Amino acid sequence: MTITPELHRQIELFLYAEALALEDNRLDDWLEYFDDDVHYWMPVRETIEGRSEGAASADTFSLFDDDKSSLQLRVLRIKTGNAHAEVPLSVTQRLITNIIPLPGAEVDMFNVRSTFMVYQERRGLHGTTFFGARQDVLRAKTGTLRIARRKIELAQAVLPTTVSIFF
Amino acid sequence: MVTLAQAINTSRQVAPPEAFSEAGYQLEQQRVFRRSWLFVGHESLIPAKSDYFASYMAEDPVIVQRDRQGEVRVFLNRCRHRGNALNVHDRGNAVAFSCSYHGWTYSDGALTGVPMVRDAYRGELDRSALALVEARTQVYGGLIFASWDADIISLDEYLGDARWWLEHFLLRDDLGGLQVIPGQQRYIVPTNWKLPAENFAGDYYHFAATHGSVLTALANNHDTRIAATGATAKKDENSPYFCVAANHKRGVAHGFYEVSSGDAPRAQDMAIAGRLGAEAIEWVHERERRLDERLKSFPKRPYSFHVANIFPNFALIGIGSAFYGKGLILHHPRGANRTEAWVWCAVEKNAPEIVKKHQRFVLMQRQAAAGMVAPDDHENFERINETLSTGLARELPFHYDMAIGHEDEDPRPAEWCSQPAWPGKLGPQVSEIVQRDFYRHWNQMMAKA
Numbered sequence: 001m002t003i004t005p006e007l008h009r010q011i012e013l014f015l016y017a018e019a020l021a022l023e024d025n026r027l028d029d030w031l032e033y034f035d036d037d038v039h040y041w042m043p044v045r046e047t048i049e050g051r052s053e054g055a056a057s058a059d060t061f062s063l064f065d066d067d068k069s070s071l072q073l074r075v076l077r078i079k080t081g082n083a084h085a086e087v088p089l090s091v092t093q094r095l096i097t098n099i100i101p102l103p104g105a106e107v108d109m110f111n112v113r114s115t116f117m118v119y120q121e122r123r124g125l126h127g128t129t130f131f132g133a134r135q136d137v138l139r140a141k142t143g144t145l146r147i148a149r150r151k152i153e154l155a156q157a158v159l160p161t162t163v164s165i166f167f
Numbered sequence: 168m169v170t171l172a173q174a175i176n177t178s179r180q181v182a183p184p185e186a187f188s189e190a191g192y193q194l195e196q197q198r199v200f201r202r203s204w205l206f207v208g209h210e211s212l213i214p215a216k217s218d219y220f221a222s223y224m225a226e227d228p229v230i231v232q233r234d235r236q237g238e239v240r241v242f243l244n245r246c247r248h249r250g251n252a253l254n255v256h257d258r259g260n261a262v263a264f265s266c267s268y269h270g271w272t273y274s275d276g277a278l279t280g281v282p283m284v285r286d287a288y289r290g291e292l293d294r295s296a297l298a299l300v301e302a303r304t305q306v307y308g309g310l311i312f313a314s315w316d317a318d319i320i321s322l323d324e325y326l327g328d329a330r331w332w333l334e335h336f337l338l339r340d341d342l343g344g345l346q347v348i349p350g351q352q353r354y355i356v357p358t359n360w361k362l363p364a365e366n367f368a369g370d371y372y373h374f375a376a377t378h379g380s381v382l383t384a385l386a387n388n389h390d391t392r393i394a395a396t397g398a399t400a401k402k403d404e405n406s407p408y409f410c411v412a413a414n415h416k417r418g419v420a421h422g423f424y425e426v427s428s429g430d431a432p433r434a435q436d437m438a439i440a441g442r443l444g445a446e447a448i449e450w451v452h453e454r455e456r457r458l459d460e461r462l463k464s465f466p467k468r469p470y471s472f473h474v475a476n477i478f479p480n481f482a483l484i485g486i487g488s489a490f491y492g493k494g495l496i497l498h499h500p501r502g503a504n505r506t507e508a509w510v511w512c513a514v515e516k517n518a519p520e521i522v523k524k525h526q527r528f529v530l531m532q533r534q535a536a537a538g539m540v541a542p543d544d545h546e547n548f549e550r551i552n553e554t555l556s557t558g559l560a561r562e563l564p565f566h567y568d569m570a571i572g573h574e575d576e577d578p579r580p581a582e583w584c585s586q587p588a589w590p591g592k593l594g595p596q597v598s599e600i601v602q603r604d605f606y607r608h609w610n611q612m613m614a615k616a
Contacts, residue, residue: 069390073532
């Protein structure tokens with residue numbers, strides 16, 4: 001399927017709206033952006049010499065290696081109001097940019113790369129910025145876009161903090 | 168009302184406030200980290216000759232390498248000429264490391280190449296005196312320990328009581344031992360390394376207040392994959408939990424907690440095995456049968472411990488369930504108010520694939536950088552850190568007095584007291600015995616010039 005300017009724009013707006021759900025801490029709304037069979041994956045970044053075996057392959061110890069059900073559990077935990085890393089909820093500002101959609105493996109599927117900067121502010125005292133790129137597979141089921149796969153590659157190998165937010 | 172002076176006077180100085188100061192930090196680099204055995208990583212990360220990975224011994228970067236004879240060796244990652252870093256990768260395979268500054272080259276630690284050695288150095292350079300600085304190294308059940316202290320006690324003596332706990336419940340060599348899976352998590356914890364270390368050593372007390380959100384979420388959700396492991400185990404009076412202070416009052420202070428016993432933890436693992444299928448059931452049965460056999464002189468034996476800290480900064484989690492990935496955690500000191508945590512996930516080498524996958528998933532979802540447990544610990548440490556070195560607050564010591572003076576009470580059920588004692592000093596599950604012992608040993612090391 002050709003990526004028309006209209007489709008390109010639709011995909012951009014979809015990713016912006018998804019980021020806005022996270023900025024607004026509307027986490028249940030955010031889950032709706034994902035298909036039920038989603039694989040939400042954030043491998044660690046490692047620099048490896050001399051061998052092709054990378055940490056970013058499957059079956060490694062990742063930061064996220066989630067499905068819809070475990071994402072729901074993570075959201076449920078934050079919503080208890082007792083998950084201290086999110087008490088009070090973090091303020092996040094998200095720049096989603098360099099969005100490049102390409103045709104996917106099937107009709108109505110798109111491979112979309114995007115780059116992000118996420119600023120996280122904790123209690124007005126601690127500010128942290130995460131940088132990275134995402135490789136999404138979007139699926140247009142019955143005209144509605146959903147994320148079927150998301151691979152998140154942080155630029156940072158040593159995380160500036162533990163992760164209590166989503167990307 | 169309590170004035171600062173009164174508050175200081177009424178607090179026992181288990182961990183003096185100076186322990187968290189910049190001056191204390193600099194001193195402990197010399198007196199604690201230079202004189203201890205430090206965990207640097209696991210042997211399974213370097214199976215082939217010339218495989219290596221980068222690690223740290225406190226602040227010092229090291230190269231951990233299996234040399235061309237197959238021996239595991241630990242070198243300071245620093246060229247002897249101008250101090251440039253030789254290795255810049257996280258792991259790999261290299262017969263030699265060549266310095267990017269002037270090209271000095273080292274192989275298995277020996278200085279093998281110096282550009283212009285004849286012309287510029289007039290052939291007068293003694294290369295044998297310029298090998299890489301090497302740490303004393305010992306591999307123990309796959310765990311690689313290293314020390315800069317040539318006169319340090321043997322690792323066996325250093326671990327003492329801790330060996331019995333590590334060998335039976337973590338290492339399980341007769342079952343094939345551990346295998347670290349690729350993918351190393353690293354993150355900054357904004358506090359002094361001793362706070363996470365003492366937490367892993369003995370602080371079960373924090374679980375309910377700190378991690379209640381996990382229990383609440385699990386209770387309200389259908390996804391039970393990460394439930395019923397370790398701390399969320401159902402506790403009944405026939406399955407009491409304990410802590411253990413290894414080498415209590417006499418040696419290097421290692422701590423173990425969530426030391427489980429009785430039928431409940433075993434039944435819980437069997438239930439998880441049941442959900443994973445026949446292979447998992449067979450494996451966990453065999454795992455238990457072998458340990459029952461090895462520990463038959465202990466009719467009432469621990470099922471496992473779950474969390475531990477090996478002094479000073481090597482923490483363990485996930486040991487209490489057959490289905491929890493074993494977190495091998497290093498808390499590298501990075502300043503009086505900063506720690507760099509490293510987490511490796513070890514799985515049991517001969518476990519079926521489905522079990523390994525489950526172990527990895529549970530650790531990742533719980534005590535890991537983006538898990539549902541570690542970030543809340545991190546948040547508490549960050550909050551503590553806000554007044555760890557500020558004006559007045561830094562003068563006020565922490566409180567470590569829980570059940571002080573009751574250390575000699577046997578926490579086991581009365582009918583167990585005729586049974587053989589387990590190695591180490593047994594305490595109640597909720598206790599500060601281990602933390603007091605941690606600082607007892609730390610203070611002793613700090614007092615020795």
